[in-house]
Amino acid sequence: xxxxxxxxxxxxxxxxAVLEVLSTSVLAxxxxxxxxxxxxxxxxxxxxxxxxxxxxxxxHLCMIAAGVGEGDVVLTTPFSFVASSNCVxxxxxxxxxxxxxxxxLTIDVARLELELKKLxxxxxxxxxxxxxxxxxxxxxxxxxxxLGARHGVAVVEDACEAIGSAxxxxxxxxxxxxxxxxxxxxxxxTTGEGGMVVTDRADWDVVFRSLRNQGRDVFDGWLxxxxxxxxxxxxxxxxxxxxxxLSRLDELLAARERVAAWYDARLAGHDWLMLPQxxxxxxxxxxxxxxxxxxxxxxxxxxxxxxxxxxIPARQYFPPIHLQRFYRERFGxxxxxxxxxxxxxxxxxxxxxxxxxxxxxxxxxxxxxLAILEQEAPSVVRRVAAGGLR
Ligand SMILES: Cc1ncc(COP(=O)(O)O)c(C=O)c1O
Numbered sequence: 181x182x183x184x185x186x187x188x189x190x191x192x193x194x195x196x197a198v199l200e201v202l203s204t205s206v207l208a209x210x211x212x213x214x215x216x217x218x219x220x221x222x223x224x225x226x227x228x229x230x231x232x233x234x235x236x237x238x239x240h241l242c243m244i245a246a247g248v249g250e251g252d253v254v255l256t257t258p259f260s261f262v263a264s265s266n267c268v269x270x271x272x273x274x275x276x277x278x279x280x281x282x283x284x285l286t287i288d289v290a291r292l293e294l295e296l297k298k299l300x301x302x303x304x305x306x307x308x309x310x311x312x313x314x315x316x317x318x319x320x321x322x323x324x325x326x327l328g329a330r331h332g333v334a335v336v337e338d339a340c341e342a343i344g345s346a347x348x349x350x351x352x353x354x355x356x357x358x359x360x361x362x363x364x365x366x367x368x369x370t371t372g373e374g375g376m377v378v379t380d381r382a383d384w385d386v387v388f389r390s391l392r393n394q395g396r397d398v399f400d401g402w403l404x405x406x407x408x409x410x411x412x413x414x415x416x417x418x419x420x421x422x423x424x425x426l427s428r429l430d431e432l433l434a435a436r437e438r439v440a441a442w443y444d445a446r447l448a449g450h451d452w453l454m455l456p457q458x459x460x461x462x463x464x465x466x467x468x469x470x471x472x473x474x475x476x477x478x479x480x481x482x483x484x485x486x487x488x489x490x491x492i493p494a495r496q497y498f499p500p501i502h503l504q505r506f507y508r509e510r511f512g513x514x515x516x517x518x519x520x521x522x523x524x525x526x527x528x529x530x531x532x533x534x535x536x537x538x539x540x541x542x543x544x545x546x547x548x549x550l551a552i553l554e555q556e557a558p559s560v561v562r563r564v565a566a567g568g569l570r
Contacts, residue, residue: 243267253307254273257311258518262504287312287319292324296309306331313339321356337359340361348463374422394410451557453472480527483556496528498528531545
């Protein structure tokens, strides 16, 4: 590939920070983890940060803290990475999908309320609402929080793709009972593998710290375990990398914002393309990916294929969760169940995107993309209009 799909921005600051850990004897549960937890919590305005070894582990712990168990229901979105509903399955509960809004691709709050009421009427035990700030776009949190409070249902934000985004001036992640960030290398801030749960709830904080460390409570003695726990700890090397990245977070987010603006400028006003939409409630976008939408699935797939042939990677983001094989087999989902998420899954195309991307690289991607569209779009769209393709 001529240009990578994504690449972390890691330099001398990060290298020095990680190497410094190796000259100490504390490689786990040490001062870097504590500093990183304090740093992230302060950054997003939460009382506590609890480092974990992935976003998925963080979401799993939130399900346990919310009391999600066998037979319970968690309301969430099908337009996300599979981990955001797998965490519900880990506790033998049911993810209840609610379709997304067509422009923002975040959970549709009007439908959410209808579904919650319907489930309660049926006597289902709804234990949590799990909105996902997909691609860094905050969900419309005020009505979601209000709904959670009114019905006594916990709200857990999947902010794995959204560190630094703000909803009506408030940083996401710290708005619900708990929020989770992920630090995989494609994320805005990376620790290699890693994640962080943030919460204002002292009762949940204690549970998170115990569960991530094999169920040991702070007052437990050596090899004493108060509950069933996990090894979901974040090591000192990863925490040191995270701290270094956190010291550069504003610079990293600004760099992503700059790359997104270059794409916007280069692609604006072209037929066949819809550019990323920013919700009216979003006061800061932390750009995770740059995703355009094309008129049809056929056109998107064709463009993705030809881009690949020309050395430019591009990806389908996201195939909806309910249509993943094991969700279909287990719950009987079918195409058509969540049409808005499916339409997005059919037409979204993520382009190469990373903070150190140059304007020349953006130009190269856009030049190829527009040339391919010019060549392919009219015939694909004509065939669709004539009913020749579905
Ligand atoms: C929306 C969302 N949720 C959860 C996760 C899981 O995070 P991790 O890969 O760190 O387990 C991701 C990561 O890609 C994500 O994008």
